[in-house]
Amino acid sequence: MEMHIVSMKDGLSPDSAAKQEDGYAVLGFFLNAKNDQDTSEAWTTLTSFLPNIKEVDQMVNVDQNISINGLIGDVDLSKYYRYMGSLTTPQCSEAVVWTLFHEPIPVNSTLIQMFPLMTSFVDIYRPTQDLNGRQVYTSASSVPSHSWCYEGHLCDYAPSNWSFLPEAKCGGEQQSPINIDTQSTTEDESLGAFTFLNFDDKHAIESITNTGHSVQCNINGSVEVSGGGLPHVYTVLQFHFHWGSVASDGSEHLLDSKRFPMEMHIVCIRKDLNRSEALAQSDGLAVLGFFIEAPQTSKSGSHSSSTSDSSGTTNPPTSSTSDMEAWTKLTNYLDQIQTVNSQVPFSDEISIDDVLGNVDRHSYFRYNGSLTTPQCNEAVVWTVFKESIKVNQNLMTKFPESTGYENIYRPQQEQYSRTILSTKVSAGSSLQVKSARLFYPLLVFVWALLY
Known part of the structure; x- marks a missing residue:
């Protein structure tokens, strides 16, 4: 009955x-x-x-x-x-x-x-x-057992078995995410400044969705990114997040083998291609990756204190802050999308710039890789920014607490023969900050001798 x-x-x-x-x-x-x-x-x-x-x-x-x-x-x-x-x-x-x-x-x-x-x-x-x-x-707890999932979740296709999914590319040699060993990166002078079109548009976010694997903010099609060494103009489709648990970190990329609490991915498609065409091209997609951590944390591996090496700034300084009001408004939607595929309109006036805050967008790493979820298409020009977005801890914990999802990140993939490029030391980097600290006392000393 x-x-x-x-x-x-x-x-x-x-x-x-x-x-x-x-x-x-x-x-x-x-x-x-x-x-x-x-x-x-x-x-x-x-x-x-x-x-x-x-x-x-x-x-x-x-x-x-x-x-x-x-x-x-x-x-x-x-x-x-x-x-x-x-x-x-x-x-x-x-x-x-x-x-x-x-x-x-x-x-x-x-x-x-x-x-x-x-x-x-x-x-x-x-x-x-x-x-x-x-x-x-389906609701989150009704996802069929044959669907893919992350490590530690119950399904037939955990990350180690993603390559067995129909039409999956997850066993290739240009997979993401990877560990970025800053000592092994190569400086590239062609990696210049980006052009961010309508990143300040406070009406660009149309809706927010529970995808069953993450929280995704959908963009209205008016936002674009170009420059920064990208080979084409790209349209922003959406941005989403990866996280661990309340007690553990969950960024997808690692920086010198250290994992951050969260990571944000802004997913973009070549303006001249449709989705199926983009997935078939090695540069069909561009993803901008940002590490996320709490401000002024002393946690080992969280990279809250600035350091530098031969490839420029590698560890995010504590000076970067994001708009906490924007993050508060964004996380307030999480309780409204607790079931799989649930989606609500995004009515608050928040731009992507508001979410990113004043993070340094001139210093970044670049490599060719893949989507980090099935079908893992090797179609992505990856940009991983060196400086992290700073978000209050209580707002970050809302992601696992409200969605019930924990440890939603793909394990590290092999780099194989790929080269990871890096921007040169740029304005605002920790190396230049340190140089400035040496320069100003010297200037005062010279002024004292002259006058």
């Missing part, structure tokens, strides 16, 4: 609800007949009225206490499927947001048999209909 709980959109009449695609919401529960199931009080009470409604259109008043919760019982309401559909009886109005719960309600078989016996109705169900391109979404 199947039970449908039918609800109508508040403020509508049945006629007007039938004309809107979301005019109705129906909760569907499968019923599983169990011979050894204890007779539920709620179901016993409900079925006791069946002998009194044997005639068509016959109605009786329910004069005993029956709650919907009593009928549902202990079914796990966190596991369900969602799709847009119709009423299953004429006029079959396509006006229903359907929710089907994964776990059936166990009901004693004797009580289930009373429905056909008392009503004389049998086979009262509509045949299945074609999906016709519609997508069926």
Whole structure:
């Protein structure tokens, strides 16, 4: 059997609800007949009225206490499927947001048999209909076991098995993420300044989505990036995040074998290509990667104190701060997207510039790699910035706490023969800061000698 709980959109009449695609919401529960199931009080009470409604259109008043919760019982309401559909009886109005719960309600078989016996109705169900391109979404806990997942999560395709996924490129020799050994990078003078078009647009973020693997902010198509040694102009599609747990770090890239608490990826596509074309080109996509950590932390490996080497600034200085108001507003959306594929409009005025803050965008590393999730297409020009975004710890912990996702990062991949390029020491780098600290006392000394 199947039970449908039918609800109508508040403020509508049945006629007007039938004309809107979301005019109705129906909760569907499968019923599983169990011979050894204890007779539920709620179901016993409900079925006791069946002998009194044997005639068509016959109605009786329910004069005993029956709650919907009593009928549902202990079914796990966190596991369900969602799709847009119709009423299953004429006029079959396509006006229903359907929710089907994964776990059936166990009901004693004797009580289930009373429905056909008392009503004389049998086979009262509509045949299945074609999906016709519609997508069926799942809640986080209902993701099928054959889907891919991160290390430590339950699925058939953990990162070590991603290469076995259909059409996956995850076993190639230009995979991401990698460890960036700053001593082995090569300075490249052609890696100059970027041109960031509409990164200051406070209306560019259209929506925020729970993808089932991360939190993703979707961009309206007006934001572009070029320069910085990129071979083409790229349109920003979205940005998303990777994190560990409340107690552990979870950036995807490593810097001198050190992992940061979080990492943000701004994903861009070549302006002259569509998605399928871009995935087939080694430079079809460009991803801007930013490490994220708490400000003024002394944690080992968090790179909060500035150092430098032959390739310029490698460890982020503590001076960089991001807009905490922007991050507060952004993380406030997390509680609204707790189910897989849930998406809400982004109504706050926040630009990508606000999220990045004053992080140094002139100092970065460059290499050719891949997407870090299946199908792992080796189509990415990677830019990993040397300076980290500083975000308050309580805001970072909202990501694992609100989504329930932990350790959502791909393990380090082999570099093989790839070269990692680095910008030269630039204004604002720690090397120049140190030089300035030496220069100013010298200037004062010279001034004292002259005057």
